[in-house]
Amino acid sequence: MSGPSSTSHLYRLGIVLVAFFVAAVLVGWWAVPSSWNFDVDHWYRKDALIDNAQKPMVYGGNESCKDCHEPAMKKLAKFKHRALSCESCHGPVADHVRGNKKFAAAKVDKSRWQCENCHQEQINRPKDFPQFSKTGDIGKFVKKHNLLEKKTLCLECHNAHDPTN
Amino acid sequence: MMPIPSPIEADTDSRREFLRNILAGTATATVLMVFGPGAMALSDPTRRTKNKAKHQFAYVININNCIGCGNCVRACNKENNVPASVFRTWVERYVVTDEGVYVESPNGGLKGFEAVNKKLRQNFKKSFTVPKMCNHCEDPPCVQVCPVGATFKTEEGFVLVDHAHCLGCAYCVQACPYAARYIDPIKHVSDKCDWCYHRVKNGKLPACVTVCPNKARLFGDLKDPESEVTKIFKEDQWMVLKPHMHTDPTCFYIGLPREVV
Amino acid sequence: MELPGDALVNFIFPNNAKVWWSVMIVLYPYLTGLMAGAFVVSALSHVFKIKEFKPIANFALIAAFCFGLFAATPLLVHLGQPQRAYEIYVTPHLTSAMSIFGYFYSGYLVLLMIEIWLIYRPYFTRMANQTKGFMGFIWYLLTLGQLEYNPASAKVDQKIIAVLAGIGIPWASVLHGYVGFVFGSVKAVAWWATALQPFIFLSSAIVSGMAVLFLMYTFIRWRQRQAYDFAMVRKYMAFLWGIFILDYALEVIELAFVVYERGYHWSLIEPLLKGPLFDSYAIMQMGILSVTPLLILGYVVLSNISGRMMIHMANFGSLILLLQVLFMRFNVVVGGQLISKSERGFVDFEWEILAKEGILTAIVLFVAPFVTYYIISRFIPIFDDPAAGKEGS
Numbered sequence: 031m032s033g034p035s036s037t038s039h040l041y042r043l044g045i046v047l048v049a050f051f052v053a054a055v056l057v058g059w060w061a062v063p064s065s066w067n068f069d070v071d072h073w074y075r076k077d078a079l080i081d082n083a084q085k086p087m088v089y090g091g092n093e094s095c096k097d098c099h100e101p102a103m104k105k106l107a108k109f110k111h112r113a114l115s116c117e118s119c120h121g122p123v124a125d126h127v128r129g130n131k132k133f134a135a136a137k138v139d140k141s142r143w144q145c146e147n148c149h150q151e152q153i154n155r156p157k158d159f160p161q162f163s164k165t166g167d168i169g170k171f172v173k174k175h176n177l178l179e180k181k182t183l184c185l186e187c188h189n190a191h192d193p194t195n
Numbered sequence: 196m197m198p199i200p201s202p203i204e205a206d207t208d209s210r211r212e213f214l215r216n217i218l219a220g221t222a223t224a225t226v227l228m229v230f231g232p233g234a235m236a237l238s239d240p241t242r243r244t245k246n247k248a249k250h251q252f253a254y255v256i257n258i259n260n261c262i263g264c265g266n267c268v269r270a271c272n273k274e275n276n277v278p279a280s281v282f283r284t285w286v287e288r289y290v291v292t293d294e295g296v297y298v299e300s301p302n303g304g305l306k307g308f309e310a311v312n313k314k315l316r317q318n319f320k321k322s323f324t325v326p327k328m329c330n331h332c333e334d335p336p337c338v339q340v341c342p343v344g345a346t347f348k349t350e351e352g353f354v355l356v357d358h359a360h361c362l363g364c365a366y367c368v369q370a371c372p373y374a375a376r377y378i379d380p381i382k383h384v385s386d387k388c389d390w391c392y393h394r395v396k397n398g399k400l401p402a403c404v405t406v407c408p409n410k411a412r413l414f415g416d417l418k419d420p421e422s423e424v425t426k427i428f429k430e431d432q433w434m435v436l437k438p439h440m441h442t443d444p445t446c447f448y449i450g451l452p453r454e455v456v
Numbered sequence: 457m458e459l460p461g462d463a464l465v466n467f468i469f470p471n472n473a474k475v476w477w478s479v480m481i482v483l484y485p486y487l488t489g490l491m492a493g494a495f496v497v498s499a500l501s502h503v504f505k506i507k508e509f510k511p512i513a514n515f516a517l518i519a520a521f522c523f524g525l526f527a528a529t530p531l532l533v534h535l536g537q538p539q540r541a542y543e544i545y546v547t548p549h550l551t552s553a554m555s556i557f558g559y560f561y562s563g564y565l566v567l568l569m570i571e572i573w574l575i576y577r578p579y580f581t582r583m584a585n586q587t588k589g590f591m592g593f594i595w596y597l598l599t600l601g602q603l604e605y606n607p608a609s610a611k612v613d614q615k616i617i618a619v620l621a622g623i624g625i626p627w628a629s630v631l632h633g634y635v636g637f638v639f640g641s642v643k644a645v646a647w648w649a650t651a652l653q654p655f656i657f658l659s660s661a662i663v664s665g666m667a668v669l670f671l672m673y674t675f676i677r678w679r680q681r682q683a684y685d686f687a688m689v690r691k692y693m694a695f696l697w698g699i700f701i702l703d704y705a706l707e708v709i710e711l712a713f714v715v716y717e718r719g720y721h722w723s724l725i726e727p728l729l730k731g732p733l734f735d736s737y738a739i740m741q742m743g744i745l746s747v748t749p750l751l752i753l754g755y756v757v758l759s760n761i762s763g764r765m766m767i768h769m770a771n772f773g774s775l776i777l778l779l780q781v782l783f784m785r786f787n788v789v790v791g792g793q794l795i796s797k798s799e800r801g802f803v804d805f806e807w808e809i810l811a812k813e814g815i816l817t818a819i820v821l822f823v824a825p826f827v828t829y830y831i832i833s834r835f836i837p838i839f840d841d842p843a844a845g846k847e848g849s
Binding site for chain 2: 063066073074077079081083085086087088091113117148150151154155156159
């Protein structure tokens, strides 16, 4: 019988499929991230570790204030608030210092909320944590506080660093 | 500054090795998937400290110390630029009463909590605040389901997100039993707490731990025998969230009341 | 509304405020199901030699292809970074149900294309021989340059078509089972996490695919003023009815099981089904939308009703089934996410209309396969034998 064999179109189809497959594999090969971790349990792009580590830090911790505020820190170390993070009241160091130089004021919220955020009496707080109340059923009853008006600032009497004072 | 593991350059060798791996490895992987790294490893209490990595980080949350001030949430948001509607960490307040449990987390506890009202206070049994975050599971469901390996567990215990590779399909968000994950509404990729990987790699503590006023949040290296987390881990009085999910979290809770989910 | 977990307020985790998988992810298994279901009809003819379905076998195949082309588009729209979608294919990764789905899905599309190509090869060769100019070139490309079609090759083709259809059945099953697997294997979502999920998805896929195919069939016949094939319709309805009974049984078993088990799952699902999902699940999906077609199709199959009335009833039944499966997809995909992982409250689902993942996009994507079908049907004969001479559509 003349003419094409009964399977010649299938060979052509086969060639197309193989070509397609090879192309797909090649493109895939090329597109795999170059630092891919080829481990059956841990598939990931190793460069992602570097990417993740490169985010700038905003908070510096109390040790970051030391260089410039040594005296204040030394004093503070004796006070009841010594365990606190400076940045929880003064804002992150990155908003205050850039490249070893102060570039913006370290703002501090002097409102009552600043202290109440930690010290207002709340039933959800640990019993032994100092809480100040007008009723005294949970927190420590401070007689003087009874005279306070709603708007009186804590800082009028207290020093934020040395609160017992 | 701690060294950052350097990426292995994609030389021809590793490619060739991959070819070998994919042939042998695919088979291994299938076997692993079916029989799992599971049962044996899970019952092994030392599996965290046994591996080759130099560090094995862990996180401890002490409910007895948490005062619910929200410093951690605020610090986390600033440190990581977290968009307003989502949270890498949040604080919940539970008020357990005779009738049932009130739970709330107004804006993730960003501004702390209001004092509870008088009515609630009359018949309450106990009340406490619970910080929540990514549990950095040993067996993380989010890592398992990610179709592109854009979230992964490092040898040191971090579960990280590869933002440059993530599709934003949210499969990991579904898979996480703790709702610790979200799709960043601005960057449109998945994100979550990463234990401040960038800080830890630079020798600092995570931002939330840094600002916590009452040591409710601790972070440390289980391979360092002196660290607080090691002692707590050894003492073995900790709990984890949703243990029935068998994710084996590396975020240990101390004094976790049974009402907490 | 009763809340799960003893809660006195509706507490949801802050990150649960949004339903992350919304309308697009409802549409994706729906379209995939239509593809798998339509394919089954053609396989019933090619593999199981059900002779009544022979006239619609090619039609079913082309329809399956059209749905298949768009099955993954909702996923693409849903992605936060759609330009990275190719990574699913190229990233070496073996543990994700979704990435494996990618391979199954594209492999299945290739299989469909080969089968269609083999079936339409006689037509392509004839057109390539007859047509000149640009269209002629396209037809020539479609023949892969082989311009002769002889009986010997036809015989070989028929065998391969049967084999491909044979492979296609398990493949379609696995493909759609996989969609169910994607949901069923998520242990964190109580309403999804059941081993029956793949089977429910599979059977409902066949139901919806058969139903949509039937509606298309009657619509086309009606538009073209051609006679209906009543014998085929009766047989078709018997199959549809039977498979829906299976599907419904699976759905009821799944529910009955968790109800009776009274375990962790039911503690979360009970408030869901009695609360936010009551209307769309209890009343609609399991109630009206299931009982009605069961009765109607049962009547069509068991009685000796015939003629227009049968067509009307069959159409009505199919339409309701199509809706039933749509409700089922919605109730599973969105319903599962309504239970906050706090296990103490329900998330509010908000319908979006014009948003990226809104209803409008969904409608466009749902209509697209039909438009594609219409375009394809302009060029190749669908109900006529491709090997026969006359051109039709």
